[in-house]
Amino acid sequence: MDIHFHNTASGKKERFTPIDPNNVRMYACGPTVYDYVHIGNGRSFTTFDQVYRLLRRVYGADHVTYVRNITDIDDKIIARSVERAIPTEQLTNETASYFKQDMTGLGLLEPSHQPRATEFLPQMIKMIERLIEKNNAYEQENHVLFDVRSYSDYGKFSRRSLDELIAGARVDIASYKRDPMDFVLWKPSEGDEPGWDSPWGFGRPGWHTECSCMSETLLGDTFDLHAGGSDLIFPHHQNEIAQSTCAHDGATMANTWIHGGMLQVEGDKMSKSLGNFRTVNDLLCEWPSEAIRLHLISSHYRQQMNFSYDGIREAKHILDRWYRLTENESDVGEDEIPNPVLSAAVDDLNIPQALTEMHKLAGGEDVRGLKASAQFLGLMQQTAEEWAAWRPADLDIDETKIEALIAARKQARANKDFTRADEIRDELQAMNIELKDSAEGTTWTIAS
Ligand SMILES: [Zn+2]
Numbered sequence: 302m303d304i305h306f307h308n309t310a311s312g313k314k315e316r317f318t319p320i321d322p323n324n325v326r327m328y329a330c331g332p333t334v335y336d337y338v339h340i341g342n343g344r345s346f347t348t349f350d351q352v353y354r355l356l357r358r359v360y361g362a363d364h365v366t367y368v369r370n371i372t373d374i375d376d377k378i379i380a381r382s383v384e385r386a387i388p389t390e391q392l393t394n395e396t397a398s399y400f401k402q403d404m405t406g407l408g409l410l411e412p413s414h415q416p417r418a419t420e421f422l423p424q425m426i427k428m429i430e431r432l433i434e435k436n437n438a439y440e441q442e443n444h445v446l447f448d449v450r451s452y453s454d455y456g457k458f459s460r461r462s463l464d465e466l467i468a469g470a471r472v473d474i475a476s477y478k479r480d481p482m483d484f485v486l487w488k489p490s491e492g493d494e495p496g497w498d499s500p501w502g503f504g505r506p507g508w509h510t511e512c513s514c515m516s517e518t519l520l521g522d523t524f525d526l527h528a529g530g531s532d533l534i535f536p537h538h539q540n541e542i543a544q545s546t547c548a549h550d551g552a553t554m555a556n557t558w559i560h561g562g563m564l565q566v567e568g569d570k571m572s573k574s575l576g577n578f579r580t581v582n583d584l585l586c587e588w589p590s591e592a593i594r595l596h597l598i599s600s601h602y603r604q605q606m607n608f609s610y611d612g613i614r615e616a617k618h619i620l621d622r623w624y625r626l627t628e629n630e631s632d633v634g635e636d637e638i639p640n641p642v643l644s645a646a647v648d649d650l651n652i653p654q655a656l657t658e659m660h661k662l663a664g665g666e667d668v669r670g671l672k673a674s675a676q677f678l679g680l681m682q683q684t685a686e687e688w689a690a691w692r693p694a695d696l697d698i699d700e701t702k703i704e705a706l707i708a709a710r711k712q713a714r715a716n717k718d719f720t721r722a723d724e725i726r727d728e729l730q731a732m733n734i735e736l737k738d739s740a741e742g743t744t745w746t747i748a749s
Pocket of ligand 1: 329330512537
């Protein structure tokens, strides 16, 4: 069965043809580990997991290599570790383990490799040396920069000309850059900042270099599929392509590029200041994980999705029904997935269509087909009894979260957004927290 994907590189839906069907190679840009991941990240990684499941279904589970990296060196990590007064390594180990828990919680399969950027310093230094040798990069003031003018296709992938990009650049141009769009391959580390010895002094790699090196080492110069969120098309993926193509004498980095759409929460852009920032970890305490997953995959992966509590609630009702319908069925095999479901999945991962087909199966007689399809989507991984026994996580007082919610409510009231202020009060009430407002401010207690 042929798979078709919308390929960002060509802008078209194309037949997916792996270089070696016995080893289909896929890379997804993983998290930068300094905090809990939010539900938008959760959606992206669930999409890539669904792609991985599809490739395994079509080419065989042993014939797919999936690399999802962990970025464990980055300015955001350094800033957070200074803020918390802990070593970067402690911060990245802690948050990488939260990330793994969250991904397991959402029912994601473990990728074949989860490399950490800091394990690839020798390879990164080598790649940077190669780019300097080929005149695609230059050293200036202890920085190494990629020379975008040396790569004539720069901007092609992200469909912007270099001149347009320069005109749109609002950043102050650093003195060490020849061209405003030149990007950092290596930068100096100062004071207590983490770093490594290199031919250009003590420093650290740029983010884009990390992915180019990890994919080169684990998947080769050219591989089949590269995935990421649509916010990574420019500059991250454009820059990965520039580096890898130049380092590999013009070889294509990845034949197919797929990008997931962004996520809103209850119709708004998610942001900490709006108080609608949702981490995967929080949601997994409040809702059954499969309900979250079903809600996440119910919009087409390339579309923007609106994440909502109503959506999770609806997904939970659907799963309640499916578990009831199939409770007496014995184990099903993946060869029992009915054709219409699989046909939808191979058509640019049209999961909404697959779900429509599954509702038909639920309404008809084929409950085994329904169960096999649900399992292919990472759902119905438990028994009907386990599903029915689910309860929200025991009340675990998270003072930081409570204080943050109280602050967000105060802000909402100051903005005269009383609807939002009431919502926050309700949310706290659901956490068994009672508020008391007085002239001195707001205090809270645990409701008895
Ligand atoms: Zn990347």
